[in-house]
Amino acid sequence: MxxxxxxxxxxxxxxxxxxxxxxxxxxxxxxxxxxxxxxxxxxxxxxxxxxxxxxxxxxxxxxxxxxxxxxxxxxxxxxxxxxxxxxxxxxxxxxGSGVTTLAITLDKRRTKEVLAANGIRTPRFQLLSRESDLSEDLKFPLFLKPNGEGSSRGITAKSLVVSREELQGVVSEMVSRYRQPVLAEEYLTGREFTVGLLGNSPEVLPIVEVSFDGLPEGAPRFDCYEVKWIYDSLDAGYDTTVCPAEVDDDLRSRIEDTAKRTFEALEIRDLCRLDLRLDEDAEPSVFDVNALPGLIPDPEENSRFPKAAYASGRSYDQLIAEIFASALERQGMGF
Structure with missing residues (x-):
């Protein structure tokens, strides 16, 4: 082959x-x-x-x-x-996933529309081209991100805003730099998790909790570019992830169920990593879906999908082999 x-x-x-x-x-x-x-x-x-x-x-x-x-x-x-x-x-x-799924999951608004249509919780949101577009229905604080970027591009310490004045400056800067609308969503303050899924009829890998408690004073307390690529880097030496997450059986079951329903609703294939927070009802609420999750091999770099795979007892080569085998099996091929 x-x-x-x-x-x-x-x-x-x-x-x-x-x-x-x-x-x-x-x-x-x-x-x-x-x-x-x-x-x-x-x-x-x-x-x-x-x-x-x-x-x-x-x-x-x-x-x-x-x-x-x-x-x-x-x-x-x-x-x-x-x-x-x-x-x-x-x-x-x-x-991996097909053309339509990858187009949708890169578009955060369309992803959330699919989730909402399938009864999967996701924070309330609106797409903005300018501050004046903001509906009175959304409640501050709001979290802002470019609508069509991955790897936390455009998500910075400024992304969490508490007023229209703050929102105006951040929206203007994002639109200008990334040349696309900005997704504004109501900010959830519950625990944050990231969940990897592997295969078709997918296996949910050990849940990763994203924790900000160990970061230095003044660092953002939410996942953003600075946290993911600067604080949680080899040189800085911070680790914002806990895997397996310390959750009880009931919460684990609800997170896994939400992850599988998301995988199915978006017609994802072979592998996926999704991000969620607990909402005001302590229910898992999906705020981002990555159908092309990072596959950095070095465990010290805390790439979250491989980290979950390592926690399941897999080696890196085993992880790649399973993705490969899943794709071949799905298409009637084999090693």
């Missing part, structure tokens, strides 16, 4: 810790190499295919039997769907 590993590779001189989030969604060469090594246990060759403007011709001429897809795409509102669309046009089967 000849496999394409479709991806976007971080530039060699780029550092997320610098605060520049331009390429935050891309994968480090070490991650690409770790996935490639794992795949070579089960196939004859793995070719890294950069998800750029040359990707279509590379895929068309490559004679590939399968693609292991972690590509973020390069631009546009549905960029995570670009490579899957090419692969489908070329008839190359691939891992």
């Amino acid at each position: 000849k496999v394409a590993l479709t991806c976007n590779i971080l530039p060699s001189d780029y550092s997320r810790e610098s605060g520049d989030d331009t390429f935050a969604e891309f994968d480090a060469p070490s991650t690409i190499e770790a996935i490639k090594r794992a795949l070579l246990n089960f196939c004859d060759s793995v070719t890294v295919v950069e998800a750029d403007e040359d990707a279509y011709e590379t895929l068309r001429r490559g004679g590939f039997d399968f693609a292991f897809n972690i590509a973020e795409g390069v631009r546009g509102e549905a960029r995570e769907a670009q490579i899957p669309a090419m692969l489908e046009m070329l008839g190359i089967p691939y891992s």
Whole structure:
């Protein structure tokens, strides 16, 4: 079997810790190499295919039997769907979610509309192009984020706002920088969790709690770019994750049920990681869904999907093998 590993590779001189989030969604060469090594246990060759403007011709001429897809795409509102669309046009089967699902899950408003339509709790929200769009129905504090970004791009210490005056400045800055509307949602103050799902009829991996108690004074007490990529980095040495989370059986069951219903409602395939908080009724409320979760191999980097897999007793190679096997089985193929 000849496999394409479709991806976007971080530039060699780029550092997320610098605060520049331009390429935050891309994968480090070490991650690409770790996935490639794992795949070579089960196939004859793995070719890294950069998800750029040359990707279509590379895929068309490559004679590939399968693609292991972690590509973020390069631009546009549905960029995570670009490579899957090419692969489908070329008839190359691939891992992970399909074109429609990836387009929807990158769009935070559309994701929340699907969740709400399926009776899955999600914080009340509104899409804003300017401060004056804000409905009187939404209650402060509000949490603001660009509508179509991943890896916490655009989500900063400024994202939590308590007044229209604060909101005006942040919305204006986000719209100007990211050239897209801003999602405003009511901020939930309950415990925060992130949940990984693996396979079809998915297994819920051990739940990760995101905790901010150990951060220094003045650090944000919510997940944002600074917390994820600066405080919780190898150099800074903070760890904002607890896995397995300390939850009782009842809460675990409710979180797992919410995660599985979300997976099904959005027609996700093979793998997923979703973020939720407990709402005022202490019920899990989903606020973000990542159908292309990060796969950083180094446990010290606290990549949350692999961290949950490690807590389940899996090695990194086993995790990649299970994603690969799930995708092959789904398409009637096999090792």
